[in-house]
Amino acid sequence: MTSNHIILVNEQDEALATMEKLEAHQKGLLHRAFSVFVVNSANEMLLHQRAFHKYHSGGLWTNACCSHPKPGEEVEEAAHRRLQEEMGFDCPLQKLFTFTYHATFDNGLIEHEYDHVFLGRFDGEVVPDIAEVDEYGFFSLQEIARQIRDTPERFTYWFKVAFPMVVEQLEK
Template sequence: MRSNHIILVNEQDEALATMEKLEAHQKGLLHRAFSVFIVNSKNEMLLQQRASGKYHSAGLWTNACCSHPMPGEEVEQAAHRRLQEEMGFDCPVKKLFTFTYQASFDNGLTEHEYDHVFLGTFDGVVIPDEEEVAAYAFYPLAEITRQIRDTPDRFTYWFKVAFPMVTELL
């Protein structure tokens, strides 16, 4: 039950309450989230294509992993947990920045997130969870920039917002 609940926050990321994940997305309430970006030693970024069974943004390309910390879980701890669960590896990560965004989807759900963005470097083997990830690849940053410019509908909303901010810090 705990893993189905997310942390509702205010604009300063102060916890207000917890709520079942789907209900929070139906109501479009601001909640705590995180996004993990991974690069390899060639400065290529790991992207994943979200699995077809995801409740929103299915089939779209995005950063290595993203999710919500569970109640009582530190954000960085949650980032490590989900990186292992979704991509089958873990590595050191550092927090880069936070940002808030709101995006509505065709299925009536709304992401309204206070997103903590982390960056890690990894050159090992990726073993994605097939229920979470349809495909993955490492791409040069210039190629990702070109793809976002030429085919923006292939990428998640939050990735298109965060990617330029991440690349400025690389």
Template structure:
């Protein structure tokens, strides 16, 4: 069975289910999440998406992001994908939600109601090479400099969420 996403309205109320690629081809709003991980030095974990991902391959982004499965809570999905993609899990807390829409060169459209989570982790990272080409921790200042200098090296959702994450963490 092909992966499905949860279609939602602008209030994140479920309106149906759809096969993931079909939802991305049609640009329909669906539930998603993004996980940001910090370490005790105040550095953020970013990873370079696998080069052959269906969109945004080779771009740098937050620790992980994906879609909850039908019947799965967003929090459970965030923990599941963090373990699957980066090879670790840690306590997470939800910071905020936002909606965005991005059209890609390959004709796919991300139109997501994105739940943004944050956690702290200092241990071993063992990423799935099918998801992650490379990873590193960067200071917020260095990451901000890189985003300003080379925004095209980062995913669209990361460019949108990163400033809000930093704002929430400073509060």
């Protein structure tokens, strides 16, 4: 089994099988994923612009990182691994919630994910992988909300769905 396999799940997040990542996205099958949101001590959120060559949503702005756990890998373990790989740091993570979404992209690929959302707090140096990230920065929650309202096409689908739920958790 290659590292490009992801975990297919049912609506209760019970593992059913594994499948090559691209095939699962071509068929639009529900699979396990995670999204990591990071804020600093000023309550600004780390966003990054996905590399333009990504297989979908290239050039769009999104949360600190997101991906899929590998078969046999715990979701939180995968979130830490991917945060280190993509953004060059790790931090404590708190699981906030899960949600399911379905989105079809212009290139015909389909995201159908059971997404585990984590929150981290970090004030150190960000050293992104340039193969994954074109730009990044910390932005106020109000600025992000304004940008989503004014230019929603600049953001990933899942980010626009999860962002208000993360903000709600931050305000508790």
